[in-house]
Amino acid sequence: MTAVLAAPGNPGIANVAELFPVDAASADSVVALATEQKADLVVIGPEVPLVLGVADAVRAAGIPCFGPSAAAARIEGSKAFAKDVMAAAGVRTAHSEVVDSPATIDEALDRFGPTWVVKDDGLAAGKGVVVTTDRDAARDHAVEILENGHPVLLESFLDGPEVSLFCLVDGETVVPLLPAQDHKRVGEGDTGPNTGGMGAYTPLPWLPEGSVEQIVSEVVEPVAAEMVRRGCGFSGLLYAGLAMGAEGPAVVEFNCRFGDPETQAVLALLESPLGEVLNAVATGTLADRPPLRWKGGAAVTVVLAAEHYPSTPRTGDVITGAEGETVLHAGTRRRDDGALVSAGGRVLNVIGVGADLAAAREAAYDRLATVKLPGGHFRRDIGMAAVEGRISV
Numbered sequence: 054m055t056a057v058l059a060a061p062g063n064p065g066i067a068n069v070a071e072l073f074p075v076d077a078a079s080a081d082s083v084v085a086l087a088t089e090q091k092a093d094l095v096v097i098g099p100e101v102p103l104v105l106g107v108a109d110a111v112r113a114a115g116i117p118c119f120g121p122s123a124a125a126a127r128i129e130g131s132k133a134f135a136k137d138v139m140a141a142a143g144v145r146t147a148h149s150e151v152v153d154s155p156a157t158i159d160e161a162l163d164r165f166g167p168t169w170v171v172k173d174d175g176l177a178a179g180k181g182v183v184v185t186t187d188r189d190a191a192r193d194h195a196v197e198i199l200e201n202g203h204p205v206l207l208e209s210f211l212d213g214p215e216v217s218l219f220c221l222v223d224g225e226t227v228v229p230l231l232p233a234q235d236h237k238r239v240g241e242g243d244t245g246p247n248t249g250g251m252g253a254y255t256p257l258p259w260l261p262e263g264s265v266e267q268i269v270s271e272v273v274e275p276v277a278a279e280m281v282r283r284g285c286g287f288s289g290l291l292y293a294g295l296a297m298g299a300e301g302p303a304v305v306e307f308n309c310r311f312g313d314p315e316t317q318a319v320l321a322l323l324e325s326p327l328g329e330v331l332n333a334v335a336t337g338t339l340a341d342r343p344p345l346r347w348k349g350g351a352a353v354t355v356v357l358a359a360e361h362y363p364s365t366p367r368t369g370d371v372i373t374g375a376e377g378e379t380v381l382h383a384g385t386r387r388r389d390d391g392a393l394v395s396a397g398g399r400v401l402n403v404i405g406v407g408a409d410l411a412a413a414r415e416a417a418y419d420r421l422a423t424v425k426l427p428g429g430h431f432r433r434d435i436g437m438a439a440v441e442g443r444i445s446v
Contacts, residue, residue: 056070057070057071058070058072058073058086058090059071059072059073060073060075060082060086061076061077063383063386063396064385064386064387064393065380065381065382065385066382077099077101077102078101078102078105078107079107080105080106080109080111081110083095083097083102083107083110083111084110084111084114087111087114087116092116093116093117093332094116094118094119094328094331095108095111095116095118095119095120095335096118096119096120096331097118097119097120097310100308100309103120103121103123103129103289103310104123104127104129104130104309106122106123108120108121108122108123108126108289109122117332117335117336118335119331119332120290120309120310121288121289121291121309122285124285125280125285125288127285128280128291128308128309129306129307129308129309129310130175130309131175132149132172132174132306133149133151133206135304135306135307138276138280139276141279142275142276142278142279143275144271144272144275144276144304145301145303146303146304146305147170147210147303147304147305149206149208149209150164150165150206150207151204151205151206151207152195152199152204152205152207153199153204154199155196155199158195158196158199162188162191162192162195164207165207165208166186166188166191167186168184168185168210169183169184169185169186169188169191169207170184170207170208170209171185171191171194171195171205171206172205172207172208173198173203173205174198174203174204175203181198182247183246183247184247195207211298211303211305212296212299213296213297213298213299213303213446214234214297214446215235215295215296215297216233216264216268216294216295216296216302217232217233217234217235217292217293217294218265218268218269218273218292218293219233219291219311219316220273220290220291221330221334221339222273222277222287222288222289222290222291222334223333223334223337223339223340224287224288224337225274225277225278225281225286226339227269227273227274227277227291228342228345229268229269229273230319230323230345231256231319231322231347232255232257232260232264232265232268233253233255233257233319234253234254234255234257234315234436234439235250235253235312235314235315236250236252236432236435237250237251238251239251239362239432241432241433241434242434248362248363248398248399249313249398249399250312250313250314250356250399251356251358251399251431251435252314252353252354252355252356252431252435252436253314253318253353254318254351254353254354254410254414254435254436255315255319255322255351255352256351258410258439259439259442259444259445259446260297261446264302264446267301267302268293268295271301271302272293272295272302272304276291287309288334288337289309289310289334290309290310292307292308292309292311292312293307294307294308294312297446313383313399313402314354314399314402317354317381317402317404318353318404319352321352321354322347322350322351322352323346324345324346324347325345325346329342330342330345349408350406350407350408350409350412350413351406351407351408351409351410351413352405352406352413353404353405353406353413353416353435354381354404354417355402355403355418355421355432356383356402356432357399357400357401357402357403357421357424357426357430358399358429358430358431359384359395359397359398359399359426359428359429360427360429360430361428362399362430363398366384366397366398367395367428368384368396368397369396370394370426370428371392371393371427372385372393372394372401372424372425372426373393373424374423375401379403379404379416379420380401380402380404380424381401381404382400383397383399383401383402384396384397384399384400385400395426395429400426400429401426403421403424404417405417405419410436410440414435414437417435
């Protein structure tokens with residue numbers, strides 16, 4: 054018999070899983086639940102538990118776990134660590150500089166531009182980055198990061214369209230998933246502040262043939278090998294966010310887990326049993342697995358966000374029309390009277406699958422039209438530039 058447990062979960066996954074009110078960032082709580090329930094496999098989704106070492110604790114208890122160690126999760130937890138790994142591995146990335154004092158901000162900013170990329174060197178849930186041609190805006194963001202007690206990472210701007218490539222990594226074994234493209238800014242036409250992601254699509258019709266193989270051989274495999282060499286081999290999902298410029302792929306960032314919202318689109322096309330694939334990584338047998346099987350066509354996911362997001366979102370609004378497998382929950386909860394209400398910034402992901410990208414877009418937006426959230430907003434142009442042929446490498 055097969056069962057899925059989710060901790061803490063949400064009303065969406067409750068349709069297929071039993072929920073447990075456990076803090077995913079608490080190693081003791083996760084290990085206790087997995088032991089009590091005799092779990093065969095633990096999959097750790099968010100970056101915070103991974104950076105805190107929850108995967109280490111699960112493995113120490115003798116339970117297979119999908120997710121990197123705390124040492125390996127530094128590839129996301131510390132951008133400075135990631136830069137050091139890439140330098141040692143010979144991987145192309147932006148020139149960078151860490152600033153940890155307000156006294157040196159102006160001098161450092163003068164060494165960058167005319168487009169400034171200012172990042173929080175720690176975890177920031179996808180929202181700690183400002184890319185701007187306004188030096189004052191760059192300075193304000195840097196000062197805010199420092200006031201929050203985090204170092205600032207300044208980077209040179211990378212040209213070219215961005216690609217998200219998820220790779221299953223088991224030591225030096227790398228198996229890529231389908232490439233996707235995220236839409237980070239809140240407004241249509243890539244306007245407004247950065248968010249955790251407002252939608253994504255896969256595959257990428259504009260990506261030249263052989264690009265995935267190039268990314269794997271020039272970026273992911275060298276990084277995986279370097280981490281093994283350092284004694285912190287990666288086991289889990291390594292996300293490479295890349296800019297596809299004229300000189301080839303260059304890394305914008307790494308994440309140590311599946312990324313939202315690209316995952317929703319990518320997994321919509323996966324035919325291989327996901328649980329078996331994740332278990333192979335967790336048990337060190339990924340190299341023995343047959344090639345992944347994929348459906349044809351394309352998939353699009355569109356995020357429905359709460360009013361005011363990405364600023365402090367309004368929550369507690371009643372959601373209707375969110376039933377079914379093509380609507381995935383993120384920031385939702387059940388009220389005591391059973392009503393489904395918003396409980397976060399990005400509330401739902403609506404998925405469309407079709408024979409091509411245009412058909413997948415149509416399916417996603419047709420389904421989204423039946424979902425109601427007071428004050429909710431979404432981008433209407435997810436994947437549109439690719440459909441219209443406005444992206445090229």
